[in-house]
Amino acid sequence: MSQKVRVRFAPSPTGPLHIGGVRTALYNYLFAKHHGGDFLLRIEDTDQTRFVPGAEEYIQQSLSWCGITPDEGPQNPGNCGPYRQSERKDLYYQYAEQLINDGYAYYAFDTPEELENVREMAKKMKAPNWQYNQITRTGMKNSLTLTKEEVEARINNGDPYVIRLKAPRNEEIRLNDLIRGWVVVNSNNIDDKVLMKADKMPTYHLANIVDDHLMDITHVIRGEEWLPSAPTHVLLYQYLGWNQPDFAHLPLILKPDGNGKLSKRDGDRLGFPVFPLEWKDPKTHEVSSGYRESGYFADGFVNMLAFLGWNPGDDREIFSLEELISEFSLERVGKAGAKFDADKAKWYNQQYLRSRSNEELEELLRPYLEAEGIQSSKGFTSRVCGLMKERASFIPDMLNDRFYFEAPTSYDEKTVRKKWKEDTPEIVKNLRGKLEGISDFSEENIDVTFKKFLEDNGYGFGKVMPGFRLLVTGKGMGPSMSAIASILGKEEVLKRIDTGLAVIEQLAS
RNA sequence: GCUGCCAUCGUCUAGUUGGUUAGGACACCGGCCUUUCACGUCGGCAACGCGGGUUCGAGUCCCGCUGGCAGUACCA
Structure with missing residues (x-):
């Protein structure tokens, strides 16, 4: 590779970019950066009927969120601008004309309605899918079947027309895909693709070849859905007399159940x-x-x-x-x-x-707290995050346990039923007295006090802990109680024991 | 239908010059740890689509079959 690697991501702004598209962009970006090359963003908006406002911004923001920064694109043009095909409109026609002059393309005057009719007719006769190709073009209205005079007349008259590729007869078209190896297709299976539409806009097929050439693209990395039209593109490079880039057609992302493209x-x-x-x-x-x-x-x-x-x-x-x-x-x-x-x-x-620090997590959690109207200091929230991160997959998961921020208003029924025994109130009251005596309410001190309490009274963990947890958190499970109690602070813990005791006693009676 | 692409545990995959008890991860199940849950840890379940070749030997190479997917527009 003597040339500098240049790749492009070329989405059309017809809606949000789905993760398959993001992955294509990512692989392009990774490949470019791995080789010290350029990654360009090109907006393929040649279909004006499918334009969706906001889609281009969405694409930019998505890439930006992923940390993918185009070296050139609509926002930061390089030397190959513009980077929106609609703004390059005037560039394409000359190449289509060149193809016509060299005998590789032709004018076609068939209207969309006429084409539809032919297709429908073929379908009715159970013929294979009708295509505009080497055989059928002889029966259509185009510069191959019409006289020169009539073609000129129609054009001068302003009749709408398209320009079609004149696919060759019985030639082997081969391309060496970087992922798939050699792909060989006989040109008889290639149809006469429209290159220029009646609205004077190029189709993808022409535009992408012209732009990739003009933008010095060295590698075309795109989804597998483009593989069937790749031979057409190879033909176009050949007919235009240009070097073709290397191709790599990426596998599709499929839906989790069943088969087919993820949608x-x-x-x-x-x-x-x-x-x-x-x-x-x-x-x-x-x-x-x-x-x-x-x-x-x-x-x-x-x-x-x-x-x-x-x-x-x-x-x-x-x-x-x-x-x-x-x-x-x-x-x-x-x-x-x-x-x-x-x-x-x-x-x-x-x-x-x-792998995030408690402080980072605190910042990420803050919007969720605010949305819930929960007041909480930075230091306090970070400590909560530290406790909750081991049992969360997503940021809001850390908010599943609300007891950090507000005293429990209900107590887990199952735990009350199974763990709340007759002597539990008495035991917890005694524990409360010991906790009250701790001056530095640290996790370690609470732990030591708690264990000593068990030892002095000959209790097992299960005799004391569930009741303690229930009163303070309202739950039957969760992180270490010493850690929770320490974060909550002595005053709050004692208060919760008192109010909880009253509530549960009432429930029990 | 036609053209092309693809094929290893349920899923993502390693296995790139043929010799492996076919490895890892997610999910699932069980043990340990823990007051409990989670984390962690240890272990388990589980795959080369089928049929022919080539070879001493095939997940790996060749052919066929089957299956899946994509494309088949004046859309990209």
Whole structure:
């Protein structure tokens, strides 16, 4: 590779970017950075009918959340701008014309309605899917069947027309995919794809070739759904007389159950986000959940996504973006589609949650506290986070136990029934006296006092602890009581014992 | 239908020059730890789609079959 590596991520702004798209962007980015190359963002908005407001911003923000920064793009143009195809509109026609002049393309005047009719007719006759190709083009209205005069007349008359690729007869088209190896297709199976639409906009097929060439793209890394049209692209490079980039077609991300591409509906159905960020549809106002809003960490999300189709070849699973860059290679990308695993995504998040400091977690939890109207100091919340991080997968999980922030108003019924014995009130009252005597209410001191209390009275843990926990937290399970009590403070603990005692006694009678 | 791609535990996968008790992780189940839950830890369950070759030897190479997926638009 003597040339500088340049890759592009080229989404169309037709809606939110789903995680398959994010992974494609990620692999492009990792590949570029691994080779010290450039990663460009190009907006493929040649279909004006499918434009969705906000989609481009969504794409930018999603990449940014993942830590993927384009070296060139609409926001930070390089020397190959503009980076939106709609703004490059005037660039494409000349290449289509060049193809016509060289005999590799032709004008076609068939209307969408006429094409639809032909297709329907073929369907009725149970013929295979009708295609505009080497055989059928002889029966259609185009510059191959019409006289030169009529073609000129139609064009001068302003008749709408498209420009189609003239696929060759019986040629072997081969491409060496970086992931799949040699892919060979006979040109008889390639149809005469539309290159320029009637609205004078190029189709993806023409635009992506022209832009990739003009932007010095060295590697085209994209989803497997593009593999069938790759031979057409190879043909186009050939006909335009350009060097073609290397291709790598990535395996698809599949739905967790059954088969098929992961789609928006699967997320709704199975209860996990399929989008990196929350998305509000501007038309329907429908809201789709996002990983960010669901409490996922960006670095964990990226790590998880990277492993959906790639692995380092050994047992390591936790990788920062920097580590991914240094280890990534297309050779280690699998060929088969990967079913998305929401459990694994959760596990990754748990790993990343636990590796965060209590102070970081406090900051992340704060918005949730505020949303719940809970007042809590920084120091206090960090200590709670320290206790809760071992049993949380997501930030809001740490808020599952509300007793840190407010005294229990109810007491777990099952625990009351099973653990609250006749002598429990008396025992807890005695314990209360010992706790009251502790001057420094530290976890360690509480622990020592508690154990001594057990020893002096000949009690087992199970005789005392459940009642104590119940009174202070209202629950039958949770982290170490010494730690909880210490965080809550002596005054609060004693108060809770008193009020709890009264409430439960009332319940029992 | 046609064209192309793909095929190792339920899931993600290691196994890149043929010789492995086919390894790891998630999930699940059990032991230990713990007042309890979680964490941790130890262990268990569990896979080369089928059939032919080539070879002393095939998860690995070849062919066929089956299955799955993708594409089949004046969408990307």
